Amino acid sequence: MDFDFSADQYGLRDEARRFLEKQCPVSHVREFLDDKAGWSRDLWKQMADLGWMALPFPEQYGGLGQSFLDLVLLLGELGRSLAPVPFLSSVAMAGQVILAHGSEEQRARLLPGIASGDRIAALAVSEQPQGFGGTSIDMHPTQDGDTWHLNGEKKYVLDAPAADLFVVAACVGDQNRWFVVEEGARVTPQTTYDPTRGAGSVSFDDAVADPLEAPFLFPGLQLATAAVCAEMIGAAEKILDMTVEYSKQREQFGRPIGSFQAIKHKCAEMATELEAARAAAYYACWAVASGAEDAALSSHIAKSYCSDQLAHLAGEGVQGHGGIAFTWEHDMHLYLKRIKTAQVFLGDGPYHRERIARIVGL
Amino acid sequence: MDFDFSADQYGLRDEARRFLEKQCPVSHVREFLDDKAGWSRDLWKQMADLGWMALPFPEQYGGLGQSFLDLVLLLGELGRSLAPVPFLSSVAMAGQVILAHGSEEQRARLLPGIASGDRIAALAVSEQPQGFGGTSIDMHPTQDGDTWHLNGEKKYVLDAPAADLFVVAACVGDQNRWFVVEEGARVTPQTTYDPTRGAGSVSFDDAVADPLEAPFLFPGLQLATAAVCAEMIGAAEKILDMTVEYSKQREQFGRPIGSFQAIKHKCAEMATELEAARAAAYYACWAVASGAEDAALSSHIAKSYCSDQLAHLAGEGVQGHGGIAFTWEHDMHLYLKRIKTAQVFLGDGPYHRERIARIVGL
């Protein structure tokens, strides 16, 4: 029984935090707020030099041979710093799906570019604003001999403007599975509520699509879901830190507002939500990474809890700051929007709870 | 626009409070806690002498010719004092149903006894623990010439042990309507969670049942629902009063606990829930009493809000008291159980919200 990270993993976290505080202060993040398709290629290159993209991939695919679990705290740091790079999409979601579902040939072809950072992959699942997975996927590839083609449009694709290739959920018969589209995807960058990251729609017009070998969405989707939770934890930790810190500095009525129970208890409740979310997210990361029996269940538990409770935490963070959080200059709203966006991405609370209900036989 | 009670109505409330504080202290209520079928006949007789049962009935039926609205604050006082009498059931629910649905003959036959307090009526609707109204009513009377008979069992009948006659919801064709059973009902008193009031199951074995003239459950059921809300308001007011009062007396850390924001803000939230519940309950009482266009809607709004928010308030009241509220000797648990029971009686929050959804066309 060891439900905590190793000294090496904490070491990487500390190194990442130092690096990001220096190379990715919020002023750097803000350079890209108004640019629908913008992201930090500079930061990306530095991260590649540090080997971060290579981390979770086996050595034969150009990776460093570490595991998905080694990504968890790193994703948190990227969430904490709002780093404007497509790491979550390319390395922790699409890359992990390819690793989990691809054939030897597919992995060898696709992963080295992702592991070096030279190619960027994005995960394209949703087509509708409401509902997730299952029957909400209505893209049906056509087969022409050995070649598959995709038609239609995927929406709400995170990091689409940065991506070179897409890992697309589509439906064959009554089975959803993953296809890789390397060419012919048309991306329309869109205005995002969370201005620190890009998203867009991706349309396919007879695009050649390569089906990944393992013909299910799972466990790839679970890995991606756990990764989103891990990133959310970092952003939520920062919200709590900011709120506590502000409450110690801000004086009203001649005292720091952090000495009032109204604020103290709010922060204590946030800390409790955060600890529960952390336990859920880390457990899900371990379970999906190690193929535990309750991998699927725990990913639904983690995302449902993180979705709803961390959104609540973010709102309380705004309230704890008062008017200042309402200004564009203050960073609080960027974190609020980050969490609110993550809340619905890859399935909202009710979706994941319905999955829980089915798994536990309700 | 006058959304408040009259001086006369407030006068009756003050008189009722004085009377009940004297004649119905909690020590009197506690005399009946262990007796499934017990209630205060003494208190009932005194109330009859004051003319309370006669209040809302027209003079030709032995009443005082006041209206349902004149009952509202009185019901609150009965809730506040936990008076162990079947007033709500007999006068404000069953009596009002007869008044609203009965023919001239039926009113003239049934109401004088109710208005004098000599006869006690109870409302029998539910048969199942879950669901309310509509298809949950599965009692189908049989017709034999001009005579109807009822068979089967009604459950969760408030004040059944005290009642002489029953106003029963039953289904004819696809229409629920009210029947009066004056003889042949077999009552089984049961142990109630709220020990201050009686309840039981009522079974009918070919009991003669007289259908009230107007062949619908509404508006009678709305009147009954609004009356339950009015009574809940009084109990909830008492909970808030007790909690505030206790917080001023109880010292910990050398200060009254009511000086801590944790307790102050809890009480402020309770006061806000209470004011909203009051507005909703009183509005519903006005709307159903005056046959306003939104009578049905407002009764569902009031009961859904009172059910869930006042139950929350009651829980906060317990928490605000700490360990003392956990003892049998303290009265707080009696109020908690009163509110929790009322929460589900005549439809819980989800039931009433589903009705709202239908009415507003969701």
Next chain:
Amino acid sequence: MDLAFSPEETAFRHEISAWIRDNLPAGWGTPEFKEPKTFEERLEFSRAWEKRLAEAGWAGISWPKDYGGRGTTLMDQIIFHEEMAAARAPQIFINFVGINLAGPTIMAHGSEQQKKRYLPKILDMSEVWCQGFSEPNAGSDLANVQTKAVLDGDNFIVNGQKIWTSFAHVADWCLLLCRTDSSVAKHKGLSYLLVDMHSAGIEPRPLKQITGEAEFDEVFFTDVRVPRAQLLGEMNMGWTYANTTLANERGPAFLAHQIRFRNSLNDLFDSAKRTMRDGVPVAEHPAFRDRLARAYAEVEIMRYIGYRLVTSILRNGRPGVEGSIAKLYWSEMVRRFQETSIAIAGLGGMLDDEDGFDGGKWNRGFSMSFAQTIAAGSSEIQKNIISERVLGMPRGEVWAPKPKEKV
């Protein structure tokens, strides 16, 4: 207790509703109508519309005729709000502060000369008002206002900074809360000045907010000269008067807010009916149906609470401390409502503006909803006021104004 409207009130309702129908801006409400987008466009649009309302005599329905009003009742005022909302007419925007905050405060505490001078020009739209309350260090602790006004002969000399001032850069006048005595307890040394916004030394700067727009300004005052006659009421009574302003913010306008939310709710219901999830409209989906019905109930209860507030004003002449309960109720309700609306946008809420669900309106509503529980007395401040002034709990903390200062 009678919530029905009188025949006169009903006649007035028909009159105003007919007028609105005949006078809405051309094309308003049709899909072709090009809504004003930027803040400046909204200003221009609302100036024209509110001018039209003013010319028809609808601007100050319950204000005395002496001050340019219609001189009728509070009920007529409420009916006007209801019909405006029912017709989905453009909301009062540029003249909001004048009609709802500055005007009533001047009416309550100004000299006869001040009333005659200022009130008619609010109603005829010839002067626009803003309000200078909050400061960077006077938020929750509003009594901590530091903007100083020092008497120098017949003028006050004003120095300081305000924040969250709507319309500052277009306003002609400012209702300014400032410190005129630093030697006494902080809430005892405040006064209200009526400040000409065209005076030398006033610099409004737009303040970019959470949505990326700038609906508010910061305002910097540097050696601004304000004639002594511009003092409202008595010196050092500003804290008491400020409570009038805040109470008015929670008075008849409360019912207008309510109807605005009912309109939003109806829009949300429309979206919920046409958006599908798991093969059914979101409005029928278990994840949302109960929640939407709850939102409906809460918005209706806000109406009932508004009726109780109005009754209290009609019976007692002014809103009571229960205004704080109403403010807490509706601001928390708005937060829940906007949480629900953004949830219904679903993944559509990831995108914003033209790319967003319903043009991003729920995103903006969600972002702006935090203003409700923070501005005009945060929820924490309201809870202090309720616990101390309504429930009589011991102070123990210094957060809320002392009970004995209550107005």
Next chain:
Amino acid sequence: MDLAFSPEETAFRHEISAWIRDNLPAGWGTPEFKEPKTFEERLEFSRAWEKRLAEAGWAGISWPKDYGGRGTTLMDQIIFHEEMAAARAPQIFINFVGINLAGPTIMAHGSEQQKKRYLPKILDMSEVWCQGFSEPNAGSDLANVQTKAVLDGDNFIVNGQKIWTSFAHVADWCLLLCRTDSSVAKHKGLSYLLVDMHSAGIEPRPLKQITGEAEFDEVFFTDVRVPRAQLLGEMNMGWTYANTTLANERGPAFLAHQIRFRNSLNDLFDSAKRTMRDGVPVAEHPAFRDRLARAYAEVEIMRYIGYRLVTSILRNGRPGVEGSIAKLYWSEMVRRFQETSIAIAGLGGMLDDEDGFDGGKWNRGFSMSFAQTIAAGSSEIQKNIISERVLGMPRGEVWAPKPKEKV
């Protein structure tokens, strides 16, 4: 990070699960089994069952062999709890205080002589323990304990009153927190005494609680003589030691609590599947399905939190302040869970006991759930501790123990 169990641990799991299967009380778990009803019946039943566990050596799995324990690991202890719960074996009842509170506290702070004297008798069931913490005026403010112990030669003379003492009238010993110095700050003058409950001057009185039953006692101490050697550890260190007791309450037993709730949850799911509403089982009804799934998620997350607590103990030798977070999480979770369960009882919850839904068990659970957020440090106290000790926020209030007293 590895949450898998070792082969040795799995072997132990099989051993204990087989033993439990073979040793459950006759008829336990079958519909025919007549469950003990009254408190006294439960005492008698649990005494027999816990004696059997003790004789088989399962009572102190992680306790050192020197003190009668099995001398294996914390993990084995946890596995024991898990298997007991998985088999739905009767819960530890009469010996709960001895094993989970008194024992670990004596182990941590007692003299070698005291450990040898008391610990084996806890494990072999020859002595039952109770705990004297709360007093009528020392609830949230536990450091305000007023029960006095005054040294008189070789004895302490104890006078005072305790409340909420489980098992007081059947206990042989009491772990008593009392005041030994009134001249210093209140938390600095407390000591722990091990008090023979058969001493003259001790009077336990049953305290009737919210359910109508009496699971707790009040205990009155009048001139009770306690030999000086019965002082636990050092004089005036009681407050520090009490924190050990409280921390143990939130240690390995946390996972046992979790499994108990999972069992309750399963029972609730069964009820929800067999109770119909609007033509479908409640488990599939929109009013409940999401709520039940949420309850499931919350109970599972309690397990994950428990694993993090255990890891912290394994890595650092003791639970950290995060124990307060765990306590707050699970007690609030229990409240929500019991709200859900009584909602599923529906109108059935109007009735109680034999007439109630599922025999009134959800009514009792709901009533008792308030104990969770009040006892052993109320939610308000936990929030003070979390904000001050975990988040380092300023005290400003006197509610929680000072940060510098932290252990």
